[in-house]
Amino acid sequence: MSPELEKTLAGCKTVAAKIRALDAAGYPRAEIARLLGKRYQHVRNVLEEPGPPKLATTEPLAMAMEGMAEADAAFFQYTPPHTYFLSVGANGSVVLPPEVLKALGARPGGLIIADLEDERFTLVSGKAGIQLMKARLAQPPPPGALASLELIEERRREAAIEELEAQMDEAGLRRDD
Structure with a gap:
């Protein structure tokens, strides 16, 4: 062997x-x-x-x-x-078991968002993931941050949101605006 x-x-x-x-x-x-x-x-x-x-x-x-x-x-x-x-x-x-995929609204070619924090790995539906990501990326920068760095970070957040929305559209998932 x-x-x-x-x-x-x-x-x-x-x-x-x-x-x-x-x-x-x-x-x-x-x-x-x-x-x-x-x-x-x-x-x-x-x-x-x-x-x-x-x-x-x-x-x-x-x-x-x-x-x-x-x-x-x-x-x-x-x-x-x-x-x-x-x-x-x-x-x-x-x-993943079928009932988990069903609960997440996942279908072939669909999107599931995963979040790794400490020793915990959480899966959420694409729709819920977009909402969580928007909330996380919308948090203000710490006090004393440079305005230029803040602007760059804001553009990165917008790009990340646009990318996630594009993936959702490609996967056929609807978003609530």
Whole structure:
């Protein structure tokens, strides 16, 4: 097994987890089957199985995951509602659940705004993101700032807003003016 393949499969405890990791790394299904010594149908079944299982209980997360392999527990929702555990693929991608995409009004080619603050990453709809960005960029500069720097910053804010609005228009999202 190549070092790259070993690195991709590191931490995968189950065959299903290995199949998902190789798929996320871009390996074709037939190649995954050959590498793992499994039938193509097995690989297909793992990759085509329905969405994440839901846990309808209020028991602590540690108890909910008891007996589950770590990689198999990456995709499920638990109580309280609207909290998700999302698996990060080998290429760094994260798949959002359909109900999250629906709530954000995201559709193929659409726009979602992300905000990183400290250790918190927040996703908002394109429309809400534009409003947040306008509010953030409209804040006055600190006292004692040079007028020339203030003018340059104002032009940058306007350009950023125009760029976001252009992206919204391209994505087919409406804005409220």
